[in-house]
Amino acid sequence: MLLNLSLLGLFAGSVLADGAAIVSATDEIAASNTKLGKTVASWDGGLFGTLPIVVESAKLLIKINEAISIAQDSAPLNAIEAITIAQSTQNLAGGVETTLGNVVDAKPKFDKLLLSPVILLNLKQEKSATDKFSAAVVEKVPKSLKGAAETLVGRIGTAFNDAIATYS
Numbered sequence: 001m002l003l004n005l006s007l008l009g010l011f012a013g014s015v016l017a018d019g020a021a022i023v024s025a026t027d028e029i030a031a032s033n034t035k036l037g038k039t040v041a042s043w044d045g046g047l048f049g050t051l052p053i054v055v056e057s058a059k060l061l062i063k064i065n066e067a068i069s070i071a072q073d074s075a076p077l078n079a080i081e082a083i084t085i086a087q088s089t090q091n092l093a094g095g096v097e098t099t100l101g102n103v104v105d106a107k108p109k110f111d112k113l114l115l116s117p118v119i120l121l122n123l124k125q126e127k128s129a130t131d132k133f134s135a136a137v138v139e140k141v142p143k144s145l146k147g148a149a150e151t152l153v154g155r156i157g158t159a160f161n162d163a164i165a166t167y168s
Helices: 002-042 050-073 079-105 107-112 116-140 143-167
Strands: none
Touching (some): 002 050, 002 079, 002 116, 079 107, 079 116, 107 116, 116 143
């Protein structure tokens, strides 16, 4: 009986670690997204100023792809973990809306440099990766909270769709 309780403790610890890992990955995406948003917002419209944008965008895509693996490898979440992840996701959604707003506002500058098609391609890649990450997380959420989780990640999808429509 003592062995069974010890094993139960091990499994509970690993599930908590999975929830914590998803929160950590989400927070890393949020930090990378914020940095990209600030880089775009402060860009003067010059060609050489696009290099930091490209670098930050690539870093963000890497973070999202890393997070996909973390979420896919995670065990199903309990309600407390799902709520904690929801808080991180809510913060991320607000940041994504701000960053994509900055990208939309910068479109005339990208147009001037004939870079808008590149930005469109990048937006589509980031949306695809974000959709995969969102689906992997929602899959792990308890059934009773899936609707709320889908609504939360829906904000991010809407922001991407709006930005993509602007660049299309």
